[in-house]
Amino acid sequence: MPNSPPQSASEVVPKADNLIITGTTLINDTLEDLLAMKKADAKVVVVGPTVSMLPKAMFDRGVSYAGGVYVRDADALLDIIAEAGSGYHFFGKFANKITISVKRE
Numbered sequence: 001m002p003n004s005p006p007q008s009a010s011e012v013v014p015k016a017d018n019l020i021i022t023g024t025t026l027i028n029d030t031l032e033d034l035l036a037m038k039k040a041d042a043k044v045v046v047v048g049p050t051v052s053m054l055p056k057a058m059f060d061r062g063v064s065y066a067g068g069v070y071v072r073d074a075d076a077l078l079d080i081i082a083e084a085g086s087g088y089h090f091f092g093k094f095a096n097k098i099t100i101s102v103k104r105e
Contacts, residue, residue, distance in 0.1 A: 013037040023048015023068075035061050045099075052098055059102040066100045 013019065014037050023046065025031035031046070038044060045065040046058055052068025059066070071077055073094040080090045091097060 009034060010037060014039060016042055018042065019044045021046045023051045026050070032061070035063070038062070052100055055100045055102075064101060068098055068100075069095050070098045071095045 013034055016038065019034070019038055019042055021031065021034055021044065025034060025046070026048070035044065043064045044062060045067060046063050047067035049069045051058065051066045052070070055066040071094065076094040077090050080094070
């Protein structure tokens with residue numbers, strides 16, 4: 001069911017064993033709705049540059065993994081972004097991609 005349109009979420013999400021959700025759902029206010037549709041035992045990954053800022057908020061909602069960015073040199077990163085740079089220019093140098101998981105009992 002890759003590339004399913006958003007309108008089919010109510011059909012697709014409840015069938016998924018694994019959900020990968022982007023941080024855009026925080027901006028467009030759809031994360032809660034998607035999480036409410038998931039199977040109880042589905043693994044959920046939410047990824048995006050701001051998702052790792054408050055991973056506990058994700059874990060409290062049943063998310064299994066939060067993927068984001070760990071900034072090692074904020075000034076250098078901002079300089080690259082100001083020069084229209086992208087992740088190709090700063091990942092591995094001034095920031096790392098990270099994944100945070102929660103251990104569930």
